[in-house]
Amino acid sequence: MLKMICLTVALGAAMGSTARAADLDFDGRHARAETAAEGGYRLHAPQGEVRVSAQPMRSETGSVLFDALFGLAQQEMDADRVEAIRDPAFNHGKPVPCACFQTGERWPYVWTRDVSFAADLALSRLDPVRTRQSLQFKLSTARDGHTPGLFVAQDTGSGGSWPISSDRVVWFLAARGLLDDAAFADQVWQALQATLAQDREAVFDARIGLYRGETSFLDWREQTYPDWTREDVRFIGESFALSTNVLHYEALRLAEQLAGQRGDARATTYGQWADALARQIDARFWREEAGQYMSYIGEAAHPVPYAKYDLLALSLGVLADVFPADRARRALANYPAVAGGSPVVWPQEAQQPIYHNRGIWPFVSAYSLRAARRLDDAPRIAMEIESLMRGTALAGSNMENYEMRTLAVHVDEGVLSGPVVNSPRQLWSVAGYLSMVLEGVFGVEDDGRIAPKLPVSLVPTLFGEHDRIRLDDGRQQYVLVRPKQLAGELLVAGDIQRDGSTTTVQLVPLHATGATPSPAILRPSAVFAPATPAAPVPRETTAGWQMTVPAGHVLWRDGQTLTPTRGVATIARDGASHCLSLTRREGTLESLHSPMTCIGPQPVLAGDRHWQWTAPTAGRWRARLRYDNPNGPINTGVTAAVKTLVLQCEGQPEQRRPIVMPHSVGEQDSTAVEFELPARACRITLDEGFNMSALTHFAQYNGGKGGSEGVLNQARVSALTLMPVAASTEPRR
Secondary structure, eight states: OOOOOOOOOOSSOSTTOOTTTTEEEETTEEEEEEEOGGGOEEEEETTEEEEEOOOSSEEEOSOHHHHHHHHHHHHHHHHTEEEEEOBTTBGGGOOEEEEEEOSBTTBOSOOHHHHHHHIIIIIHHHOHHHHHHHHHTTEEOBOSSSOOSOEEOOOSOTTTSTTSSOOTTHHHHHHGGGTTSHHHHHHHHHHHHHHHHHHHHHTEETTTTEEBSOOSSOOSHHHHSOGGGGGOOHHHHHSEEHHHHHHHHHHHHHHHHHHHHTTOTHHHHHHHHHHHHHHHHHHHHEETTTTEEOSEEOOTTSOOBOSOEEHHHHHHHHHHTOSOHHHHHHHHHHSOOBTTBOOSEESBOTTSOSSSTTEEOHHHHHHHHHHHHHTTOHHHHHHHHHHHHHHHHHHTSOOSOEETTTOOSOBOOGGGOBOSSOOTTOHHHHHHHHHIIIIIITOBOTTSOBOOEEEGGGHHHHHTTOSEEEEEOSSOEEEEEOOSSOOSSEEEEEEEEEETTEEEEEEEEOOOTTOOOOOOOOOOSOOBOOOOOOOOOOEEETTEEEEEOOTTEEEEETTEEEOOBTTEEEEOOOSSBEEEEEEEEETTEEOOOOOOEEESOOOEEEOSSEEEEEOSSOEEEEEEEEEEOOSSOTTOOSOOEEEEEEEEETTSOOEEEEEEEOOOSSSEEOOOEEEEEOSSEEEEEEEEOOOGGGBGGGGGBOSSTTSTTOOOOOOEEEEEEEEEBOTTOOOOO
16 A cells, blocks of 8 residues: 655645745655856755756746756756767767767766657757757668668667567657758658668567557566566567557658658558557557556467556557547546656556656656646646656756655665666756746747646746746747636636737636546555466366466456356367466456466477478468577667568468567577468478667677677577467457
């Protein structure tokens, strides 16, 4: 049970009062700000004083603390501007020239997803030249001698990176805001064509209609995936993540746009792919009983719904308009909050340390704020603004992450202590804070529109005794005027007057005719999911397979629940293979799934690259390789082995399927592929594929194999396993 912390934030506690408007109290800690000479501020945080010099942009509100923290975000953005970057795993730690944004004080490099989310939040509008250069650093040609095109680099990651991690398309989310530069727009178009084609071949599952791969940003396996993925990431590469699929959708929409501008006939294809993907995202990730979109679902062979939800995925889906409006409102309103704000995942895992688990990440809070603004969700808007302010004020910096209840940068709990990794002036946190001020409070959009949506509950904090607040962005001034009488939950733009460089907006209450008010944010009493069960152990009998299903457990077969009779489930023989797993339920919370156990025929063919086989019956068969990939640790690298399994049967067209063998801990199974097999002699071979080590970008990589020593795309294969697929098996919709 979570003991809720009494919130004692004093940011102008009473309507119309400016008492202690510069002060903040939370969780027994205190922060305050005061003005200083020459337009600067002094922030008094628990760990000491932080001096903030005058900045190009300035806010003038009823809260000195708010104004000081806006200056601090700009100061930290400037500190993240560098002329060279470095990382021990690249160029042997020596500086690499790049007029870029570095990722943070403790992360002096450029990483694809970090810079992309930061660019999308704020950097593209505030420093387009340096942002563009940062993004260009992540573009690469191939060095394998035969693969044409320009690609976005997937950074080192789980199991040897792409295609286990496949969210590199987040790069296009950032690039779409920088297309006014013609040369860069052409690079974006070239990168879209090559990257999307490669992803369509390697990670798109036509039967499911989704892209495979790890959740975006949530890339520490057992923090959010079942604990058994700690040493086997194969499942992660075969599962389907909501966030990553939304990012693919956004990339397809951008490709449709740019192809249309160029008169390229592929615009229609990209648009059709995006339309179909949006339909599958809504159909496959929605879980009605939870009123939520799931963070990920299981592999095609066993597409189980996972009772894990993540705020970034939900927010990105809302912003991409891939959810029906009623479901979008319901899902965001149902997403839980705790004392510190909105945790990035729900529910939490009791045996995992604090990082993504039990964590609040400011950049995700900023995306949640954007989504809440899209849906006119006043309680969530207010909570995210307050959460961002509290975290920064108490830490004295825009930190990478915080413990969810206390907003502490570190909590000592023995082996569960954390956040495990943290950094001051983290770039996407800085960008998230700037986005909160520019959009979240003043309503200044990227396209120049001004559309404030200010919760009435924040008026005492932001206005104090004043009737107006002001933002000067160095070129334009924006003035918000409060109404004389406050009503409702949300203030929006009424009359807008423009006088030279000054835009004055009269705020008025939102009167949403026929709209359903957003429910209050859910503050749960229970936060930890039940422990994940062990794999099911069915026993073979004359009737088929039987297994006891313990009380409080749910048995899943091929992604569907199987109801036991008096606690015993029976699976009859039908000539096909079936995959089973268990979950445990406690109240409204459900565990992650157990490892999978597959039953039924599973012929094994020994060999490493060539196999001869005749199927006993025609139909659909699933194939996996038994292999060992010792070319890197389970959590990083660029040498996931990507191959093509080729099937050639007598009198039949050739069938080709991508197959992945990520870094392993000993021998394990590869990802699965499926073929339509006739009852004829067939030859199965293994052809070469493409992995991230083939990109020129990684020629300076020295943190593992496949870098400076050359391209490496190998694994030791010992056998091929085949399983017949039931004719009636259809992945869950």
